[in-house]
Amino acid sequence: MNIFVCVSQVPDTATRIKPAADGKSIDKTDVNFILNPYDEIAVEQALRFKEAQGGEVTVVSVGDDTVLNTIRKALAMGADKAIHIKTSDEIDGISAARAVADVIKNSNPDLILTGKESVDTNSGQFATFLGALLDFNVVNVAVKLDLTGTQLRAEREIEGGKEVVETSLPAVVSCQKGLNEPRLPTLKGIMASKTKKPEEIAFNGGSAYTTISELVKPPAKPAGKIVGADLSAVPALVDLLHNEAKVI
Amino acid sequence: MSSLLIVAEHRNGKLKKSSFEAISKGASVAKDLGLSAHVLLIGGTEVAGLTAEAANYGVTSVLTVTDPKLSAYANRAFATAITEAAKAKSASVILLSATSMGRELGAFVSVKLDASFASDCTDLQSAGGTLKVTRPVYTGKALSTVELKQAVKVITLRPNAFPVLSVPATASVESVSVSFTEKDFGSKVVDMITASGKLDVAEAEIVVSGGRSLGSAENFKILEDLAEVLGGAVGASRAAVDSGYRSHEDQVGQTGKVISPKLYIACGISGAIQHLAGMSSSKVIVAINKDKEAPIFQIADYGIVADLFEIVPALTAELKKRSH
Ligand SMILES: Cc1cc2nc3c(=O)[nH]c(=O)nc-3n(C[C@H](O)[C@H](O)[C@H](O)COP(=O)(O)OP(=O)(O)OC[C@H]3O[C@@H](n4cnc5c(N)ncnc54)[C@H](O)[C@@H]3O)c2cc1C
Ligand SMILES: Nc1ncnc2c1ncn2[C@@H]1O[C@H](COP(=O)(O)O)[C@@H](O)[C@H]1O
Numbered sequence: 001m002n003i004f005v006c007v008s009q010v011p012d013t014a015t016r017i018k019p020a021a022d023g024k025s026i027d028k029t030d031v032n033f034i035l036n037p038y039d040e041i042a043v044e045q046a047l048r049f050k051e052a053q054g055g056e057v058t059v060v061s062v063g064d065d066t067v068l069n070t071i072r073k074a075l076a077m078g079a080d081k082a083i084h085i086k087t088s089d090e091i092d093g094i095s096a097a098r099a100v101a102d103v104i105k106n107s108n109p110d111l112i113l114t115g116k117e118s119v120d121t122n123s124g125q126f127a128t129f130l131g132a133l134l135d136f137n138v139v140n141v142a143v144k145l146d147l148t149g150t151q152l153r154a155e156r157e158i159e160g161g162k163e164v165v166e167t168s169l170p171a172v173v174s175c176q177k178g179l180n181e182p183r184l185p186t187l188k189g190i191m192a193s194k195t196k197k198p199e200e201i202a203f204n205g206g207s208a209y210t211t212i213s214e215l216v217k218p219p220a221k222p223a224g225k226i227v228g229a230d231l232s233a234v235p236a237l238v239d240l241l242h243n244e245a246k247v248i
Numbered sequence: 249m250s251s252l253l254i255v256a257e258h259r260n261g262k263l264k265k266s267s268f269e270a271i272s273k274g275a276s277v278a279k280d281l282g283l284s285a286h287v288l289l290i291g292g293t294e295v296a297g298l299t300a301e302a303a304n305y306g307v308t309s310v311l312t313v314t315d316p317k318l319s320a321y322a323n324r325a326f327a328t329a330i331t332e333a334a335k336a337k338s339a340s341v342i343l344l345s346a347t348s349m350g351r352e353l354g355a356f357v358s359v360k361l362d363a364s365f366a367s368d369c370t371d372l373q374s375a376g377g378t379l380k381v382t383r384p385v386y387t388g389k390a391l392s393t394v395e396l397k398q399a400v401k402v403i404t405l406r407p408n409a410f411p412v413l414s415v416p417a418t419a420s421v422e423s424v425s426v427s428f429t430e431k432d433f434g435s436k437v438v439d440m441i442t443a444s445g446k447l448d449v450a451e452a453e454i455v456v457s458g459g460r461s462l463g464s465a466e467n468f469k470i471l472e473d474l475a476e477v478l479g480g481a482v483g484a485s486r487a488a489v490d491s492g493y494r495s496h497e498d499q500v501g502q503t504g505k506v507i508s509p510k511l512y513i514a515c516g517i518s519g520a521i522q523h524l525a526g527m528s529s530s531k532v533i534v535a536i537n538k539d540k541e542a543p544i545f546q547i548a549d550y551g552i553v554a555d556l557f558e559i560v561p562a563l564t565a566e567l568k569k570r571s572h
Binding site (some may be wrong): 037038141161162165214231245 | 321323324327347348349352354355358359360363364365366367368383384385386387388389390391392393394395396397398431434436437438439440441442445446447448450454478496497499502503504506510511521525528531532533534535540545546547548550551552553554558559562563567570
């Protein structure tokens with residue numbers, strides 16, 4: 001099986017986000033970038049399919065040289081190869097997806113895995129963009145995947161339950177927590193990853209269709225009220241929710 | 249003349265609340281931009297019974313794409329249906345709800361129409377004839393204003409972020425005929441596993457959440473009882489999910505669901521940054537925690553510093569008493 005995994009880098013989830021001086025991006029000083037948590041799940045799933053039925057796992061990431069860190073983590077987990085689509089231009093989801101589609105369309109991919117969403121942009125659009133660009137089947141937010149030959153049976157999370165989806169390869173699947181428990185890189189994996197040099201390819205994704213014109217912190221909330229510290233607070237709280245907040 | 253198209257979702261023969269929100273917003277945006285507004289319904293025979301209700305929000309017409317094969321969800325076929333309806337009405341703005349269905353359909357359609365796409369928006373301004381879109385990024389830790397540069401713009405709206413405004417009106421009903429290919433049904437839903445008709449935390453107007461301190465799955469019963477009197481859903485922190493007390497579907501936060509209910513009650517949740525990321529845009533936040541230094545109190549509107557095992561059942565009883 002020829003499997004591709006798209007990975008992106010995101011600020012560590014414990015990061016306190018500060019807008020940068022340009023008012024459009026975040027201040028990257030002291031921000032530690034990590035492999036997007038959902039992409040770890042995608043890498044793990046690719047490795048499991050490969051272990052079960054053979055094949056090759058290639059990770060792909062679009063961005064400047066800083067993405068090499070996340071590529072290295074995926075290689076250390078056990079991916080075979082990596083492609084770095086290099087650009088320092090402003091990209092958005094669609095231009096990144098176009099660049100990836102352009103690079104892998106001639107490589108006969110069977111399966112392309114992505115994370116459910118990047119925890120920075122929270123867009124959750126990339127898998128669908130890729131599927132639409134490549135004219136492949138798409139499954140989003142998968143929590144279970146069963147592959148028999150080229151037939152794929154997936155469970156995907158929806159509001160209040162799950163949908164069981166039947167589709168066939170080639171397909172693009174975005175991976176949700178619950179699908180698997182990602183492995184930690186082993187020392188052996190880390191050593192082996194050092195010999196795997198990412199292939200660098202120039203960006204060919206065209207122009208971005210969206211730009212961020214402003215980025216601000218959400219308005220601060222006024223300090224709340226401590227209603228009390230014992231049972232007498234209960235009727236008082238109900239009064240406040242009813243009369244002041246008017247939410248019940 | 250170009251137009252605005254709103255894609256409405258339905259389940260079990262009923263339009264979703266989030267669709268009424270999208271239709272209400274769409275009708276008012278269309279007015280500001282001088283566009284006609286059309287609601288699109290896609291499905292099998294059940295669609296006929298939904299058109300009247302969809303019309304009740306001040307739109308010009310209700311469009312239907314029906315086919316027996318569309319009674320089960322197939323993402324590519326639904327995307328084709330929307331694309332064809334958008335072309336038929338020269339739509340320049342397409343609105344969907346940021347649900348599991350709307351998010352993927354929006355992305356599909358934006359590629360097919362070479363459009364700009366913004367997902368999960370919490371504000372959409374149309375005064376002055378241009379669209380201004382706000383979406384939370386970094387899981388709610390920042391808000392971004394997005395410019396959509398293409399002539400056609402596809403936008404999904406976060407559930408619960410927009411009010412429902414009914415405008416009794418009449419609208420024409422028009423069916424759009426679409427021919428589908430085999431590829432359109434290359435991925436299709438064959439079954440649903442519904443968690444006993446449980447209300448989803450992302451859709452509920454009131455969410456009662458519990459953390460590690462609940463101590464067991466059984467103890468969540470007290471939160472279930474409170475959620476029941478409030479007509480809400482039960483959520484959980486990651487610590488509670490990782491401890492096996494709740495399933496991941498209920499997790500609120502950076503690696504769970506990001507929600508904006510009108511009331512969020514956090515019970516025994518410390519308020520770690522990854523948890524706040526998922527619920528800080530709730531309209532009103534109540535925190536019940538033994539530790540007065542817990543960070544959750546910094547964003548709570550109302551706090552009670554006490555043992556949740558005492559407070560929660562008392563709160564349920566108080567609400568029951570008053571509902572009589
Ligand atoms: C990559 C990553 C992603 C994450 N994603 C998420 C996420 O999506 N959602 C999420 O929630 N977390 C997430 N976390 C975890 C997060 O950092 C916290 O560990 C977690 O939210 C803590 O859960 P908690 O508040 O239930 O537990 P704790 O932090 O242990 O807090 C328990 C609280 O309960 C109070 N308490 C104890 N007993 C009682 C009682 N009887 N009555 C009243 N109060 C009581 C205590 O005072 C304390 O404040 C993530 C972490 C990482 C690293
Ligand atoms: N620049 C990128 N390079 C490679 N993959 C990406 C990139 N951006 C997003 N992805 C993939 O798309 C998924 C969803 O991202 P998003 O649509 O931005 O929320 C991520 O989890 C990654 O798997």
